[in-house]
Amino acid sequence: MPDRGRERDLVLAPNEFAFISDETKGNINVYVGPHKTSLANTDQPVIFDPQSKKFVHGSLETATQIMSIAPEGWYLTLKNPAVDTCHPRTGALNNLPELNIGRKVNIPGPVSFALWPGQMVRVIQGHHLRSNQYLLVRVYDEEAAKENWKNAVIKPAKGDEAEETAASEPSTEEGGDPEHILQADRILPELTMGKVLVIRGTDVAFYIPPTGVEVVPDAERRYVREAVTLERLEYCILLDEDGNKRYIQGPAVVFPQPSERFVSRQGSRKFRAIELNENSGLYLKVITPYEENGRQYHTGEELFITGRDQMIYFPRTEHAIIKYSDQEKHHAVAIPVGEARYVLNRQTGKITLQRGPCMFLPDPRTQVIVRRVLDAKLVKLLFPGNAEALEYNKMLSEVSGRNKQKEFVAEGEVQRRSRRAARKRRDESVVEPAAAPVPGGFAGDDFTRKQSFTGPRTIVLDTRYDGAVSIDVWTGYAVLVVNKSGERRVVIGPHTHLLEYDETLQVLELSTGSPKSDANLLRSAYLRVLNNKVSDLVEVETKDLVRVGIKLSYRVNFEGDSKLWFDVENYVKFLTDHLRSVIRNAVKQLGIETFYSDAISILRDVVLGKPGESGRRPGRFFKENGMRVYDVEVLDVTIGDDTISELLVEAQHAAVQQTLALAAEQRKLDFTRQKESIAQEIGEVKSETKRKELARREQEVTQELGLKVAELGARVEVRKRSQQAELDEQQTRDAIHTAELTRKKASHDLEHELAKRELQAKLEELQAEVKAVVDKAGAVSPDLIAALQAFGDRALAEKMAESMAPLAILGGESVSEVLARLLRGTPLSRLLPAAEAESAGE
Numbered sequence: 001m002p003d004r005g006r007e008r009d010l011v012l013a014p015n016e017f018a019f020i021s022d023e024t025k026g027n028i029n030v031y032v033g034p035h036k037t038s039l040a041n042t043d044q045p046v047i048f049d050p051q052s053k054k055f056v057h058g059s060l061e062t063a064t065q066i067m068s069i070a071p072e073g074w075y076l077t078l079k080n081p082a083v084d085t086c087h088p089r090t091g092a093l094n095n096l097p098e099l100n101i102g103r104k105v106n107i108p109g110p111v112s113f114a115l116w117p118g119q120m121v122r123v124i125q126g127h128h129l130r131s132n133q134y135l136l137v138r139v140y141d142e143e144a145a146k147e148n149w150k151n152a153v154i155k156p157a158k159g160d161e162a163e164e165t166a167a168s169e170p171s172t173e174e175g176g177d178p179e180h181i182l183q184a185d186r187i188l189p190e191l192t193m194g195k196v197l198v199i200r201g202t203d204v205a206f207y208i209p210p211t212g213v214e215v216v217p218d219a220e221r222r223y224v225r226e227a228v229t230l231e232r233l234e235y236c237i238l239l240d241e242d243g244n245k246r247y248i249q250g251p252a253v254v255f256p257q258p259s260e261r262f263v264s265r266q267g268s269r270k271f272r273a274i275e276l277n278e279n280s281g282l283y284l285k286v287i288t289p290y291e292e293n294g295r296q297y298h299t300g301e302e303l304f305i306t307g308r309d310q311m312i313y314f315p316r317t318e319h320a321i322i323k324y325s326d327q328e329k330h331h332a333v334a335i336p337v338g339e340a341r342y343v344l345n346r347q348t349g350k351i352t353l354q355r356g357p358c359m360f361l362p363d364p365r366t367q368v369i370v371r372r373v374l375d376a377k378l379v380k381l382l383f384p385g386n387a388e389a390l391e392y393n394k395m396l397s398e399v400s401g402r403n404k405q406k407e408f409v410a411e412g413e414v415q416r417r418s419r420r421a422a423r424k425r426r427d428e429s430v431v432e433p434a435a436a437p438v439p440g441g442f443a444g445d446d447f448t449r450k451q452s453f454t455g456p457r458t459i460v461l462d463t464r465y466d467g468a469v470s471i472d473v474w475t476g477y478a479v480l481v482v483n484k485s486g487e488r489r490v491v492i493g494p495h496t497h498l499l500e501y502d503e504t505l506q507v508l509e510l511s512t513g514s515p516k517s518d519a520n521l522l523r524s525a526y527l528r529v530l531n532n533k534v535s536d537l538v539e540v541e542t543k544d545l546v547r548v549g550i551k552l553s554y555r556v557n558f559e560g561d562s563k564l565w566f567d568v569e570n571y572v573k574f575l576t577d578h579l580r581s582v583i584r585n586a587v588k589q590l591g592i593e594t595f596y597s598d599a600i601s602i603l604r605d606v607v608l609g610k611p612g613e614s615g616r617r618p619g620r621f622f623k624e625n626g627m628r629v630y631d632v633e634v635l636d637v638t639i640g641d642d643t644i645s646e647l648l649v650e651a652q653h654a655a656v657q658q659t660l661a662l663a664a665e666q667r668k669l670d671f672t673r674q675k676e677s678i679a680q681e682i683g684e685v686k687s688e689t690k691r692k693e694l695a696r697r698e699q700e701v702t703q704e705l706g707l708k709v710a711e712l713g714a715r716v717e718v719r720k721r722s723q724q725a726e727l728d729e730q731q732t733r734d735a736i737h738t739a740e741l742t743r744k745k746a747s748h749d750l751e752h753e754l755a756k757r758e759l760q761a762k763l764e765e766l767q768a769e770v771k772a773v774v775d776k777a778g779a780v781s782p783d784l785i786a787a788l789q790a791f792g793d794r795a796l797a798e799k800m801a802e803s804m805a806p807l808a809i810l811g812g813e814s815v816s817e818v819l820a821r822l823l824r825g826t827p828l829s830r831l832l833p834a835a836e837a838e839s840a841g842e
Contacts, residue, residue: 008039010060017088017114018063021046021055028055028117030094037093050120068121070109075153075208079104079120087113104140105211108153124223126208127215129201131157132227134255136216137209138196145191145212153208157201196258201227228254228262233273235314237263249273249314274313279332281306282313283322283364290318304330304363322364332361333369333466340468340498344368351501353468372469372501373397381507381525382471469499476530478558480506480566490562492529506566511573514551515539518573527565529558535635536576540584546592547640550583550603555631559621568625575627579620582606592639596648600634607632 012018012033021028023042031037039045045063046055070076080099088094096117108126115121127135139145189197196216199207209215215223228236230250238246238260245263248254250270256262262269274282284303291297297318305313315321321328335341335356343354346366354360362369373396374382383389473479473493481489484502491497505525512520515537534554541547554575558565568574586606587595595602607629608617619630639648801816 008041008043009036010039010045011036012064014090015067015069015112016064017067018060018065019046019048019055019117020044020063021057028096030088030096030114030116032088032090032092032094032114035091035093046117048115048117048119053118055117065115067112067114068123069112070107070123072110073126073206075106075108075124075126076111077104077106077122077124077214080116080118081105082116088116090114103144104214105144106148106209106213108208124215126153126206127199127223128206129157129199129204129224131201132229132253133201133224134227135199135207135223136196136225136258137199137213138216139191139193139212140214141212142191142193143212145210148210148212149191150210152210152213153206154204155206157203157205198255198258200255202253202255227256228269230254230270233275233312234270235273236270237315239263245317247315247317274315274329276305276311276313276329277307279307279359279361281330281361282328283330284319285322286318287320288318302365304365306361324364330361330364332359335360335467338496338498339470341466342370342372342468342501344370353498353500355498371396371466372499374469378504381523382469382505384524467498468501471497471499471505473497473526476528477526478529478562478565479525479527482506488563490565492562508566509570511570511576516572516576518570521570527558527571529565532556532558534572534575536580538580538583540587542587542590542592542595544591546644548587548592548595549636549638549640550599550634551636551638552579552603552607553633553635554579554607554629555633557628557630558626559628560626562626564624564626566625568627571625571627574624575622575629578622579607579629592644593648596637596639599637603634604632 010018010020010031012031012035014034016033018031019028020031020039021044023044028046044057045060047058047063047065048054049056068076068078080101081103083098083100086097094114094116099116099118101118129135191212197213207215217223218225230236230248230252232251234250236248236254238248238254238256239262240246240257241259246260254262265271276282282305284305286297286299286301286303289296289298297303302322303319333341335354335358337357340353340355341360342351343360343362344351344367346368351370374393375397376390376393379386379390379393471479471491473491473495475494478490478492479497481491481497481499481503482505483500488506508524508527509521510524511518512522514535516534532555534556536552536554538550538552539547540550556575583603583606586602590602604617608619608631611617619628621628
């Protein structure tokens with residue numbers, strides 16, 4: 001069984017404390033380690049719950065708590081401090097003192113203490129501020145804040161020393177002076193309950209609030225707040241609680257006032273200035289009157305600012321941007337050459353045509369680009385066979401019907417519809433993304449380069465339906481342009497015509513079919529004025545009552561005054577009716593055989609007139625509309641009665657057979673004549689060929705003879721010149737040999753002379769040497785020889801005496817005796833007197 005007494009022992013290590021409740025008295029004591037005590041049965045360990053503000057029973061292990069520790073740079077926020085500001089003593093039992101319930105104090109570190117029962121504490125790190133950070137502090141106890149204001153721990157942002165100074169209220173105006181730095185010697189700010197102050201990182205690098213002041217956390221429970229750092233071309237918006245806004249431009253570090261907050265959009269609190277150029281602008285409305293550059297701007301006035309006025313625009317409190325949908329900036333429209341835009345004046349309602357080439361930037365205050373709505377009939381008339389144009393105008397009709405407009409549609413409405421359609425197509429094409437695979441391979445920094453060349457910036461202009469209604473009049477065509485004022489104008493191709501808003505084209509209704517009739521009229525606005533072609537089928541009757549069908553094709557041009565061209569609405573019917581009458585009248589005067597045999601010439605004479613002196617036909621001119629038939633093609637002539645047609649055919653067959661027989665005989669005669677003529681020409685040609693061959697051979701023989709004679713003469717001349725050259729060469733060699741012999745003889749003579757002189761010099765030298773030797777020998781006499789010999793002997797004796805001196809001393813004899821004994825019998829013995837005496841005694 002466990003030891004119950006041991007479980008009631010409370011052992012606290014240093015830095016630990018525990019609350020023990022005396023069940024008999026209701027007191028709660030504080031035991032602070034290091035400490036050991038045995039608890040009575042009435043002592044119960046308890047824990048204070050900050051949420052419910054109650055003491056909860058627990059075990060000794062759960063009741064053992066760690067002291068509140070705030071290291072250097074941290075601080076404690078203590079609620080319900082003791083009245084005498086004391087803390088439980090370490091290593092002892094502490095009775096609960098009187099507490100200031102509801103009070104809160106800030107205690108900077110380093111500090112460590114145990115808590116009294118009922119106290120609550122929170123350890124907070126001191127607030128380090130960079131230059132773009134700030135704090136919001138709020139006064140929660142006015143009296144305590146005034147009393148402890150100088151006890152705030154502050155490290156100024158300027159200066160290297162980390163000294164603690166007292167805080168004063170920082171200025172909240174942008175662009176302030178160094179007075180923002182909180183100093184201890186500043187005037188005490190007005191501290192009232194609930195007042196909020198701003199502590200800037202540009203003034204304070206480190207801050208711990210004094211008692212009575214607390215740091216207000218943000219929505220994410222962070223105390224240090226980020227200011228907004230603005231670069232150039234950036235700005236931010238501050239919204240005050242009273243609804244006023246401040247726009248601040250960069251470069252700057254922006255700190256809000258206590259009652260202000262940053263306006264954010266899509267998570268960003270700073271925005272780029274709006275860049276403008278000559279082809280873009282902003283539509284603004286003045287919401288607050290102001291004066292600038294000597295001009296008064298009143299509320300409600302509208303402005304349109306372009307790049308010509310201001311290249312960089314920063315928003316200001318007096319302006320509000322007028323947007324159409326999401327469009328803030330208005331851009332110019334590129335109008336190429338030959339195109340235009342319809343521009344509606346919002347004040348007068350007049351629609352004008354702005355022609356290209358230009359970059360057109362409409363003023364939204366007075367100008368709106370609109371598109372003209374054409375009904376289906378007019379589209380088919382102007383653009384026959386163009387299904388795309390028909391569909392586009394159908395879309396415009398739907399937009400105009402929805403907006404209660406029947407004649408035009410605003411450009412912005414069309415663009416919004418196009419964007420919605422594109423967005424719908426994009427949404428329909430979105431595919432559910434697959435799960436992302438786990439990335440593998442290299443995970444460090446790398447560079448990714450494209451494998452394709454990035455081309456320069458390009459712009460694709462597709463303005464087929466964006467501008468004014470454009471009519472392309474091709475070569476050889478003309479249109480009649482009519483406006484609502486009744487003015488008429490003919491446009492002749494090739495030409496591209498831009499229709500004014502109130503202009504349309506005159507419609508022509510042309511007969512169709514063959515023969516031409518009004519049963520099915522063709523509506524067209526385009527008149528073919530050059531090389532027009534009109535075909536027709538004419539039924540005529542000859543003089544002998546034979547019906548004939550004639551298929552014709554007329555070539556028509558329009559000439560003269562162009563205003564007359566459109567005076568006849570159905571020029572095809574007008575042309576064919578008149579020429580039918582003329583042709584029927586002419587054919588009625590002729591019989592079938594006469595007409596059928598020469599129908600084309602007769603018809604061309606009737607329609608075009610007979611050729612003049614120049615051989616050209618005058619054609620047929622219609623003064624009513626300036627139409628001239630300059631040519632006619634007879635495509636077919638058909639006889640209505642088959643019997644007559646067969647008779648005519650048989651007669652023609654017989655005539656053709658006779659003609660063919662005569663032609664065959666004539667061809668046979670021509671063949672014979674040409675054959676004989678060719679044979680004669682062949683003989684003449686052969687004779688001429690043989691004659692030319694003989695002449696050629698004679699010429700060749702003559703040329704060969706001349707060539708051989710020339711070769712012999714050349715050989716003789718070559719041999720003669722060769723011999724002469726050899727003779728000249730021998731003479732030259734003789735001269736060279738003679739000169740060489742002369743040089744050799746002179747060289748030998750010179751060498752002989754030099755050798756002779758050298759020999760003579762040697763003989764003279766030998767004679768001189770011999771003479772010198774003889775003279776030296778004659779100079780040596782017998783006496784001189786004896787004297788030299790005696791002198792040499794004496795010198796030898798002296799040297800020997802010097803050498804024998806040590807031997808004489810060792811033998812006890814004199815030097816002369818030793819020498820005498822040694823030199824006895826030699827020529828030198830005579831030089832020693834003792835030796836001579838000894839020699840004589842013996």
